[in-house]
Amino acid sequence: MSLWGWILVACALAYATKLAGYLVPAAWMKNPRMSRVAATLTIGLLASLTMVNTFASGQELVLDARLGALAAAALALVLRAPFLVVVLAGAAAAALLRLAGWG
């Protein structure tokens, strides 16, 4: 299937997920296991996506300018910077490290 196809699949699944929450019996809300899985899934996926975008190049693990971006973003987050500033810090760190000849 083309990328367009998968985009539409992702959109349909996202909407179905939201709509399903309005259609299930209210008693489901009392199931703590489901809320718990939703919470751990979210944390695990975001941690995984952070790693993949920092270290993966195809199927290889590499250390390059993106490591500097990770460090700069972490510093910005520790300093409680807003999200947009965090993103800009990551971009600036990667761009400057490349300008300096690394990664």
Next chain:
Amino acid sequence: MKFLQSPAVKVGLSISVATGLYGISFGALSVAAGLDFLQTMALSLLLFSGGSQFAFIGVVGGGGTGAAAAGAAALLGIRNFVYAMQMNAMLGPRGWRRPAAAQLTIDESTATASGQLDPGEQQRGFWTAGAGVFVLWNLFTAVGAVAGDALGDPKLWGLDGAAVAAFLGLLWPRLKGREPAAIAAVCALATVLAVPLLPSGVPILVAAAVAGLIGWFTHRPVPQGLEPDIEPYAEPYAAHDAEHMQLPARRQEPDAGRSGGRSAEGPGG
């Protein structure tokens, strides 16, 4: 105008502006990941869930398949199912409002509604934040996509570093406490171990499976990690309301105690 004097509407509007601006980073990163303008807009208009949108382009940008991208996006969207149940119980939308409310059910609208006690204010907060974020998130996605297209080589501008920072920024507010941090560390390790062994995109799904199993087989409630990603009543409204109502600041917020106060995600989920 009375509508604009509602505290929930004020909060919803300010969140819409703050969150909408993040659309610029999504639009720019999406075209850098290889999606075109219309594909980028389709994600913001139809998928409309920031975390899932970033996940989709993150997998595609890393060379993963469309199937892996859709899988990661769908799993991140499961949070919205829980929000939707909460909003259904709180707002009880009927008729055409129900499918509309479903599309607008994200971190920001859920948080804005949940922070109010009065049912009318809950309604106004949900719809103002939901519709406001929807309009501005899409507007700024378009701006970001056009700007990103004009930039040329994304690596020269560090856009791959921006993606790293964006994911860390989404994860950060959920890492309060030892347990969420431990789950994140385990899943990060599983990912790094799986990258050389499996096709691109699949290591993310492996980490999701690990995270899901941890959630399924551990029984303590996880207090952090599933609240909406933002704290709309942190500043300055809480202090303002407290002055007027002679109440301690933030009494009306059910999840007071979170220390965040920063919106992290764009349309949540």
